[in-house]
Amino acid sequence: MTGRARTSAGLGEGFGGFSDAMEATVLSSPLLGGGLPTAARMHLDKAADRYHLTDVAETHLLQAAALAPGHVAVLIAFYRFYFYKGRLVDALLTVQRCLDKALDENLLGDDWRQVRAGDAAFSDWGALVPRFFLFCLKGYAYLNLRLGHLAEGRAAAEKLLEIEPLDRIGARLLLDVLDRLDDES
DSSP, X not given: OOHHHHHGGGOTTTTXXXXXXXXXXXXXXXXXXXXXXXXXXXXXXXXXXXXXSHHHHHHHHHHHHHHSTTOHHHHHHHHHHHHHTTOHHHHHHHHHHHHHHHHHHTTOOSOGGGOOGGGTTTTOXXXXXXXXXXXXXXXXXXXXXXXXOHHHHHHHHHHHHHHOTTOTTOHHHHHHHHHHHHHHO
């Protein structure tokens, strides 16, 4: 994706997107980014370079997925592609896959609602795998809000504050927006 597409509307880590920094951190991690076949990386790069050609870029993403199914780098690339193309339903489906992957990688079970603060090192910002879970849950919350699923978005944002009360991920901002909407109704 182009730099403009990656940062359009200031979305980055502050809202629903994975930032360049988070993506680079994930890709450098042997836990999450390791094992990406060279050919899959090549297709991800081509998809980014051809972002403006939607069908071509998506074809490269599909080819990367065929080479590395379920790989975090491929999932993030799909998420960002759909997110910045405004295909929010597709982005939500993808972030749900990311969230499932994050639950699995953190050994948290299969339901984010059951996760507790002590289940992983959520307060250790240097702990990449728990931080990946937080980013996934935030993306899930944000997209649910954007799509009008306010109760689900609120539940996910509240869960973020419960498990990482320092709120370095910015869940409070999502809840503040919801509270303002409630006040206006």
